[in-house]
Amino acid sequence: TPDRTPDWMRDREQLFNAIEKAERRKDSQLARSIDIALPCELSLQHNVELVRNFVDAEYVSRGMIADFAIHAPGRKGDIRNVHVHILLTTREIAAQGFGPKVREWNGKTELLEWRKAWADHANRILEREGFEERIDHRSLSDQGIDREPTTHVGPTGKEMEQRGDVSDRAQQNRDIKAVNDNLAKAKKELAESEKRLADLRRQQVAERMERIQKVARAANALWQKAEQRWGQPSTPERAPEPE
Secondary structure (H helix, E strand, O other): OOOOOOHHHHOHHHHHHHHHHHOOOOOOOOOEEEEEEOOOOOOHHHHHHHHHHHHHHHOHHHOOOEEEEEEOOOOOOOOOOOEEEEEEOOEEEEOOEEEEEOHHHHOHHHHHHHHHHHHHHHHHHHHHOOOOOOOOOOOOOOOOOOOOOOOOOHHHHHHHHHOOOOOHHHHHHHHHHHHHHHHHHHHHHHHHHHHHHHHHHHHHHHHHHHHHHHHHHHHHHHHHHHHHHHOOOOOOOOOOOOO
């Protein structure tokens, strides 16, 4: 919480009851929800440190109250799926309650800045703890990676798959993975073909140079014999050794 936050707002139940009371419209945005995948290389202690530092620097310092919970991977899910859920207040803190909403906190510019800031925070602690892995907040396209991104399946889709049903998103990801695998295979085959072609060209150039050198050496040998038999000829000049 920011320094000027009233004590009662540090109680989760009182906080969210007050947030609901502050809104008049039925479709009002009560909070901003952010989910972030955490580096599975880090321990729980270091992930808590990472989340606290990020939340404090990027959200609390701007006047938001942040409520976060770190979740371990599900028993049947990917063991690397350590993640955090963050709820952020949308209104200024005024006196002992809430003031007006801060609309710019929902801006795309803010979102892009937070994505970059998260990568910076995570990469610093990964480097500090001796890991080579790094996070890149940019899209695959902006990174110059020719690969189609997958989509988040979510708990509902995962439950469907576990029951033996087909989730549309999970199937879409399988199709995308198949396309990416075929593209990677084609790129590898193309690279190998280009390497073989380059090797063949180098071999052809070497063989051609060897033939030229043989002809030049033979020509020089003939001129030497002619000089020995007839003396120094005025023409033609002696063939130079090829470089």
